[in-house]
Amino acid sequence: MSESFKAFVLTKADGKFNAGVQQLTFDDLPAGDVTVRVQYSSINYKDGLACLPESPVVMSYPMVPGIDLAGTVAESNDPRFKVGQEVIAIGRELGIAHYGGYAEYTRLPGAWIEPLPAGLTLKQAMMLGTAGFTAGLSIQRLEENGLKPGDGRVLVTGATGGVGSTAVNMLAGLGYEVSASTGKTSEHDYLRELGATEILDRDEVSAASEAPLEGERWAGAIDPVGGDTLGYLLRTTRYQGSVANCGLTGGPALSTTVLPFILRGVNLLGIDSVQCPEDVRAGVWKRLGTDLKPSGLSDSIANEITLEEIPATAGSILAGAVRGRTLVSL
Template sequence: MTETFDAFVLRNDDAGFRAGVEQLGFDDLPAGDVTVRVRYSSVNYKDGLACLPESPVVTAYPMVPGIDIAGTVAESSDPRFEVGKEVVAIGRGLGTAHFGGYAEYARLPGDWLEPLPPNLSLREAMALGTAGFTAALAIQRLEENGLEPGDGPVLVTGATGGVGSTAVNMLSGLGYEVAASTGKVDEHEFLRELGAAQILGREDVSAPGGPIDAELWAGAIDPVGGGTLGYLLSTTRYGGSVANCGLTGGSELSTTVLPFILRGVNLLGIDSVMCPADVRAALWLRLGSDLKPKYLTEGITHEVGLDGIPAVAGQILAGAIKGRTIVHL
């Protein structure tokens, strides 16, 4: 290993906030059982938040952001991960409390790592990353609560984003009838290519008409929150479920108990950050098999280097990113 390596570093001290590519040494890395030669990371909404001068998610500086990591083991004191093994890691405290994936090397606890699943390359694993894992977890929770292909349309909100686009493609691949909502009128064809059979505008799903409204959706995946989540609860069919995994539309929720006590609607909270180890391991296997998006590396994914992170971070917060952006180290 080289003595120094490139990293995208956030600093916030007496000299003010700075973000840019620097040279770090291995003594700069935090404690951990395994040192990984990072090959790819990705840009998620949380990474965009981390890059803000007054970040609501970073707990200490300096910080290397990047909540996703895919690479090969360079050093290890954990017998589960020998040198040369290909591994992935997402969530936990990566990129917010513990140096993350925007560096050529990362050191982290072995318990945070997963072996690269069969049928996934390192690049494909990061084309999925936290966004794809979250979409898959939402689908699995919907299935556990009774959703099956043939039950009726499943609505995905924020459908051109990372979670939304992978969810549309995964659901379509599983045989579901997929509806997608977006505020980007020029991306309807993109969503149709991913498998959406019906497309709604953002204004169509932005607020409920009443505590309960027409029963439209067998289930829904919602990375948006806010008024959109209220709309979904009021329009989900009897016994259906809404899986919420984001707040790009706001953290406030206005609803009543009526969808729950009159229609038996389930509101499922989706957390990929602290997902239990057994669930995480099994779901990564599914991401390499039945949940692997058909258009993962073609239509969904874009690629940048470390120097491209600031621009993409700003765009993802503004809702201007389509699909997934991976960072190639």
């Protein structure tokens, strides 16, 4: 291994914030059982938040962001992982309290690492990344609560983002009738290519309402938006339908009543990819390499950038200006 390597590092000292590419050494890496040569990471909404000067998610500085990564084992003190083995890691404290994926090497606790799932290359695993895993986990939770193809329309909000775009494509591949909401009229053809057969304007699904219930419309929903959009979904989901909420790009506040829950039996499912139990995590990744693997993964969902391009893309993802998934190539 080389003595130094490239990393995208966040620093804050004496009130001055800096974000840029630096040279690190292996002595700079945090403690861990396994050193990984990172080949790919990705940019998620949380990574965008990490790159803000007053970040609400970064717990200490300096920090290498990147909440997911895929690469090969370079050194290992964990008998489960051998040098040269292809592995992935997402969530836990990556990129917020422990150096993450935006570096050519990182060192991690063995418990945070998983073997590369069958059916995926390292590149494909990070084309999915945290956002794709979250979409897959959302679908699995909806199905565990009774959703199946033929039940009716499933709405995906924030549909051009990382979670939304992969969810649309996954659901369509499973045979669901998929509706998608977006504020970008220019992206309707893109969403249809992914498998959406109905497209709603974002304003329709985010309008505030004093009505505690509205007409029953959705068999289920995947919502990375939150805020008023989540309130709309709870008011309009069918009897015993489920809403999987996995994000807050529309804000953390929620205005609702108990009526969707006690009169319609609606299920509000909280989706957490960070501390997801190991057995559930392994099961979802297995599906991501098989029945949940998006058909448009390489062609239309993902694009690729370098470490030097991270600041611009992090700003764009917070502004809602990024389509699909953005892969960081090391």
